[in-house]
Amino acid sequence: EHWGARVWIPDCVEVWRVAEVTRSYKEGDAVLHLRLEDGSALAYPIESQLPPLCNPDCLSGADDLVALSYLHEPAVLHSLRRRFVEANAIYTYCGVILVAINPYKPLPIYEEEVIYAYSGHEIGDMDPHIFALAEEAYKQMVRFGKNQSLIISGESGAGKTASAKYAMRYFTTVGGCLCDSSMEEKVLASSPLMEAFGNARTTRNDNSSRFGKYIEIGFSQARVTGATIKTYLLEKSRVTFHAKAERNYHIFYQLCASAALPELQGLGLRGAESFHYTCQGQCTAAQSTNDVADLDSTRHAFSLLGTGPARVGRGQAGLVPQGYLSHCPHTSPADKALGLFCMLLGVEASQVMRWLCHRKLVTAGETYLKPLSRQQALDSRDALAKHMYGQVFRWMVSRVNRALRSPEGHRTSIGILDIYGFEMFELNSFEQFCINYANEKLQQLFNLHVFKLEQEEYVTEEIPWVFVDFCDNQPCIELIEGQLGILDLLNEECKMPQGSDGSWAQKLYRTHLSSSHFQKPKTPTDAFVVCHFAGKVEYQCDGFVEKNRDAVPEELVGLLRASKSALLAELFLEEGDGPTSLQSRRSSGPRMAGRPSRRSLPSSQKSKKSISSQVWGGEKNVCWPRTTGVVKILRAYTPAVGLEERISPSFISSVEVRGPSQLLVDTSHLFPVHLPFTTSPLHLDELRIPDALNLAFLVRL
Ligand SMILES: Nc1ncnc2c1ncn2[C@@H]1O[C@H](COP(=O)(O)OP(=O)(O)OP(=O)(O)O)[C@@H](O)[C@H]1O
Numbered sequence: 001e002h003w004g005a006r007v008w009i010p011d012c013v014e015v016w017r018v019a020e021v022t023r024s025y026k027e028g029d030a031v032l033h034l035r036l037e038d039g040s041a042l043a044y045p046i047e048s049q050l051p052p053l054c055n056p057d058c059l060s061g062a063d064d065l066v067a068l069s070y071l072h073e074p075a076v077l078h079s080l081r082r083r084f085v086e087a088n089a090i091y092t093y094c095g096v097i098l099v100a101i102n103p104y105k106p107l108p109i110y111e112e113e114v115i116y117a118y119s120g121h122e123i124g125d126m127d128p129h130i131f132a133l134a135e136e137a138y139k140q141m142v143r144f145g146k147n148q149s150l151i152i153s154g155e156s157g158a159g160k161t162a163s164a165k166y167a168m169r170y171f172t173t174v175g176g177c178l179c180d181s182s183m184e185e186k187v188l189a190s191s192p193l194m195e196a197f198g199n200a201r202t203t204r205n206d207n208s209s210r211f212g213k214y215i216e217i218g219f220s221q222a223r224v225t226g227a228t229i230k231t232y233l234l235e236k237s238r239v240t241f242h243a244k245a246e247r248n249y250h251i252f253y254q255l256c257a258s259a260a261l262p263e264l265q266g267l268g269l270r271g272a273e274s275f276h277y278t279c280q281g282q283c284t285a286a287q288s289t290n291d292v293a294d295l296d297s298t299r300h301a302f303s304l305l306g307t308g309p310a311r312v313g314r315g316q317a318g319l320v321p322q323g324y325l326s327h328c329p330h331t332s333p334a335d336k337a338l339g340l341f342c343m344l345l346g347v348e349a350s351q352v353m354r355w356l357c358h359r360k361l362v363t364a365g366e367t368y369l370k371p372l373s374r375q376q377a378l379d380s381r382d383a384l385a386k387h388m389y390g391q392v393f394r395w396m397v398s399r400v401n402r403a404l405r406s407p408e409g410h411r412t413s414i415g416i417l418d419i420y421g422f423e424m425f426e427l428n429s430f431e432q433f434c435i436n437y438a439n440e441k442l443q444q445l446f447n448l449h450v451f452k453l454e455q456e457e458y459v460t461e462e463i464p465w466v467f468v469d470f471c472d473n474q475p476c477i478e479l480i481e482g483q484l485g486i487l488d489l490l491n492e493e494c495k496m497p498q499g500s501d502g503s504w505a506q507k508l509y510r511t512h513l514s515s516s517h518f519q520k521p522k523t524p525t526d527a528f529v530v531c532h533f534a535g536k537v538e539y540q541c542d543g544f545v546e547k548n549r550d551a552v553p554e555e556l557v558g559l560l561r562a563s564k565s566a567l568l569a570e571l572f573l574e575e576g577d578g579p580t581s582l583q584s585r586r587s588s589g590p591r592m593a594g595r596p597s598r599r600s601l602p603s604s605q606k607s608k609k610s611i612s613s614q615v616w617g618g619e620k621n622v623c624w625p626r627t628t629g630v631v632k633i634l635r636a637y638t639p640a641v642g643l644e645e646r647i648s649p650s651f652i653s654s655v656e657v658r659g660p661s662q663l664l665v666d667t668s669h670l671f672p673v674h675l676p677f678t679t680s681p682l683h684l685d686e687l688r689i690p691d692a693l694n695l696a697f698l699v700r701l
Pocket residue numbers: 102103104105106107154155156157158159160161162163205207208209210420636
């Protein structure tokens with residue numbers, strides 16, 4: 001009966017290849033006789049399982065993956081590939097999830113007419129699209145008065161930010177503003193501003209967001225009334241270090257490229273190649289970026305958001321001193337760069353030198369100054385620069401929020417969460433740990449919506465149903481955030497003056513070795529493995545304690561707080577309960593690993609919130625309102641390894657690794673087959689129904 005069936009077999013080049021079964025197969029046979037598409041014969045050894053079956057041609061390429069009779073990895077990849085290559089169809093549904101593939105070229109599918117074409121339609125009426133998701137969220141909100149969220153996740157360069165912007169444009173277009181007609185313009189203007197301060201060129205994306213964000217658009221009577229932006233995990237390490245072919249934040253280059261502007265005179269601006277913090281990547285001019293024109297957009301956005309030109313100038317001036325800071329330590333107080341830095345900040349050079357090169361130590365009843373080594377002074381300088389940038393970013397976000405606040409409040413809202421995906425590098429550190437923890441929490445939300453709510457619907461609709469035990473990641477979350485969990489032990493270690501990565505690692509081993517989601521690798525260095533939902537990740541303990549403390553010499557911060565510049569004082573006084581930031585988010589590898597510290601903690605550090613405790617804004621619950629109704633999810637993928645590369649085996653394997661496969665494996669236990677509705681009867685061969693579904697009566701019909 002297997003004769004003539006088509007199957008997928010693994011292939012090291014193509015990832016999966018199609019083959020036809022040429023002889024019937026009996027249980028226990030060691031090989032399956034196949035013919036490949038080029039006509040050659042293959043005796044395929046059968047180890048534990050038969051190869052997955054191909055779907056009938058009429059089904060592959062369907063716009064919802066759950067319409068596939070056989071729902072497995074090769075079927076999904078083949079369907080996505082067919083749609084993308086043959087029809088430029090970048091969107092495909094996978095149940096409640098919209099899968100997007102970055103086309104890396106402009107497609108004529110985002111114009112205003114398209115928005116209006118989707119407006120008012122049901123999700124299944126039109127082709128899969130981000131606008132269909134946005135319309136669904138909007139409609140549900142209007143109809144039932146419930147808050148909605150769109151979650152957008154995916155790897156760097158996959159198109160998350162682009163998708164978030166399309167969704168925002170959809171909402172501001174269909175929900176034209178109620179009272180302040182410029183509000184929709186302001187909501188859209190927040191993007192270039194956030195991008196100037198929070199985006200940078202990386203090797204994967206010329207305009208990569210180095211922070212996560214949650215934008216909540218407020219509505220009253222179906223009209224946009226305002227918005228709020230929350231940011232997460234800003235990559236502050238980029239301020240002082242970026243790799244070759246990458247850049248620091250765009251705003252630095254925009255300012256340097258526009259040094260000749262009259263309002264920027266007196267700041268001592270020069271080309272970006274002359275500052276250590278902006279020249280490390282040796283590509284101060286990004287190919288696809290026009291820094292001068294972009295500064296115009298940044299300034300225009302500032303003006304639209306009601307931050308007058310004078311403040312704009314001063315706001316930018318707040319950034320310039322950091323350039324000089326990079327020249328600072330171990331120079332004399334008479335040094336020109338240091339002089340400019342202090343002049344712009346309104347602080348005293350001798351004081352800055354003192355606290356860059358010394359550390360105050362407080363022991364029982366005694367206080368003394370300890371000179372720092374050159375490396376320690378450089379670390380102090382970098383810590384200060386990162387801290388300053390974090391404050392500038394925070395200030396900018398609070399200005400944007402002030403401008404987007406609606407005077408009359410809002411009744412309902414739609415939130416858009418744009419957050420980086422799961423990370424797994426050769427060397428993984430604290431940054432990957434925080435990101436992966438955030439992703440575990442997101443996965444839990446996926447589980448809730450994909451399984452729990454779906455199964456509840458079956459019960460409501462009285463479909464006979466045996467509950468599926470889906471892959472619940474609660475034990476892994478418990479390992480991370482529970483009592484005496486990884487974070488608890490880390491936070492405890494950070495509070496101890498002698499706390500170190502090594503002693504924390506020992507405590508981890510003592511507490512968690514018996515946990516099914518925790519492992520101790522055989523490597524000689526201190527490391528631990530967490531079995532995440534997406535795979536096992538080995539984390540190097542080196543630097544966790546220091547990075548989690550996020551310590552900045554308190555005396556330097558004190559100097560800035562006392563600055564004569566009103567803006568500076570404002571920036572540093574507002575400190576304390578700001579948005580979440582992560583000192584060095586994606587710096588994999590030893591270059592960024594922090595040195596273990598054996599020094600006494602400045603007293604102010606002891607009460608400071610650790611970074612890890614801020615991953616979800618200090619809460620253990622996810623960041624969107626508990627009243628949120630339907631959550632729509634968009635998973636973005638990029639076919640790009642080099643930006644020019646399009647669909648290829650490497651794309652296939654990237655989707656395979658980070659893709660919806662686990663989700664599909666799990667969803668296939670649900671009710672995966674939505675039989676196509678056609679007026680002409682399907683041929684029996686086209687109607688392949690998994691045995692597990694026990695729909696034999698349909699075949700008999
Ligand atoms: N739907 C789309 N149509 C055309 N081009 C797109 C689309 N989505 C993304 N792109 C292109 O891909 C680039 C990268 O997209 P985007 O910046 O949104 O990625 P991202 O997932 O937010 O990456 P990161 O995590 O690095 O910020 C964009 O600058 C744009 O050129």
